[in-house]
Amino acid sequence: MWLAVLFLSLLCMGNGVAVYLLWRDKQRLTALYAEYAEQASAQKKALNTLNRRLETYLSGSMRMGQELDEIQQSLTPLSEKILRMEQKDPNTLSFTQAARLVGLGATTEDLKQSCGLSQSEAELLQRLHTKR
Incomplete structure (x- = not known):
C-alpha cells in the first residue's frame, strides 16, 4: 500500500512539474504575442x-x-509662328535669302546688291554659310 501512495505522490509531483512547465511556456507565448x-x-x-x-x-x-x-x-504652334514672322520681317527675309545665295556661291558684292546688306553683314553670312 505504501508503494501505491509513493507512486501516486510521484505521479502528482510529475503532474505539478508538467503544469508548471506548461504555465511557463504559456507566459513565454504571451510575451511573444505582445511583441509580435x-x-x-x-x-x-x-x-x-x-x-x-x-x-x-x-x-x-x-x-x-x-x-x-x-x-x-x-x-x-510656335515654330509655325516663327516661320511666318520671319517671312513677314523684311530684314529676316533678306538674311534667309542671303544665306541661300551664299549656299549657291554668291559673293559678298552679290549679297550687298541683292539683299541690301552692309559689307560686314555680307562677310559674316559668307563665313557662316560657305560650304567647306
Missing part, C-alpha cells in the same frame, strides 16, 4: 506613412505631366 503585436503595429504605421508619401509623389508627378503636356501644346 507591437511589431505589427509599427509596420502598419510605417506602411501607412509610405502609402501617403507615394500618393503625394504620384499626384505631383501627375500634375507635372499635365503641365508638361500643356507646355508642349502651347509650344507646338
Whole structure:
C-alpha cells in the first residue's frame, strides 16, 4: 500500500512539474504575442506613412505631366509662328535669302546688291554659310 501512495505522490509531483512547465511556456507565448503585436503595429504605421508619401509623389508627378503636356501644346504652334514672322520681317527675309545665295556661291558684292546688306553683314553670312 505504501508503494501505491509513493507512486501516486510521484505521479502528482510529475503532474505539478508538467503544469508548471506548461504555465511557463504559456507566459513565454504571451510575451511573444505582445511583441509580435507591437511589431505589427509599427509596420502598419510605417506602411501607412509610405502609402501617403507615394500618393503625394504620384499626384505631383501627375500634375507635372499635365503641365508638361500643356507646355508642349502651347509650344507646338510656335515654330509655325516663327516661320511666318520671319517671312513677314523684311530684314529676316533678306538674311534667309542671303544665306541661300551664299549656299549657291554668291559673293559678298552679290549679297550687298541683292539683299541690301552692309559689307560686314555680307562677310559674316559668307563665313557662316560657305560650304567647306
